[in-house]
Amino acid sequence: MSFILMLEAVNLSAGFDHPLFENVSLRLQSGEFVGVYGPSGAGKTTFGRTLAGLHKPATGVVNVDGRTVPSKGFHPVQYLHQNPQLAMNPRWRVEQIVSEAMVPSRELADCIGVASDWLKRYPHELSGGQLQRVSVLRALSGKPRFLIADEISASLDPISQAQLWQTLKRIAEQESIGVLVISHDKALLTRVCSSIIQIG
Template sequence: MLELRRLDFGFAKARPILDGVSLALGQGEILGLSGPSGTGKSTLGRIVAGYLKPQKGEVLLDGTAPSAGHRGIQYIHQSSIFAVNPRWRLGRIIAEAWQPDDLTLDAIGVSRSWFDRYPHEISGGELQRVVLVRALGPETRFLVADEVSAMLDPITQVEIWSFLTERSRQGLGILAISHDAALLKRVSSRQLVLAKGQLRPVEG
């Protein structure tokens, strides 16, 4: 179980971005998170993954605070080019995390022929697949998917979310962050909206 308890986060004297935010995400569950631009959805995702620290509150994994760099929680955002070292070949980028088998590569649509290439030598959709492979090592239990398919063509979007939905059936918990309410309704079992620092459930 992944839990957020009464998280606060903000900058200086501005209105808090997060104000006492709490939620729980179980393994095998896809939870959709939407909200207007600038309300703190990505900030919340980065706190979940340990990239930011809340000013108050806590993130718990099975009742305890995960250590820094804990591989059980992974974060992916839409701009995959900023998530990789441009000087590394793709094979090295993936191997930094783990060594995926051919079944995993085929399921996500990653070719081993890409392994000798650099990030700028493949398309944005292909690089997003590489980043996804890297994030889904055997230790990963929860994934923060922050607009993970927003910049991809419709066919690639369907393929990636079909794969993620299947992984959720196998126990992967996913916090799916998106402006696309229709997408979240299709892929998630429940949806929340973040606005004015607060979470509320989506009705219907």
């Protein structure tokens, strides 16, 4: 039996000059898909970044398995950006980008659909769908326990969108990775997730 980890947000509030959301609580188990739904500007992205340790909460806490995640070293929660090119160094080849945390196996790259010839290219030489797969490969290479998927398929065509989610669902099930899916598309969340919370 695999050990079940829990990502938990308790009464979380965060924002910039003023809170974008207040007193939001969440529990996400390893292997589970939970959706976050809300209108633009409601703070969905800030919520996801706060869970991944990229934004400091104003109030509340984020725990993994009952413990506060350390600010340095390996972070068990990885954030996937809506626009992957903004999270990549344009001067680096894809091979260097995906190996930033740990060199991924060829088996994992094949499973995600990252072709070997992409590795020698620069980010601007790949399509949006290809870059998002590269982003997923980089996030998974470090063996995270949880992923925050922030509108990661919003700019993809329906076929590419379906392929990306099928791949992520399969890997998350095999590796017991919990996935928080942030989207304004409630139909997508209903298809992909076991439960949905609303912000805003």
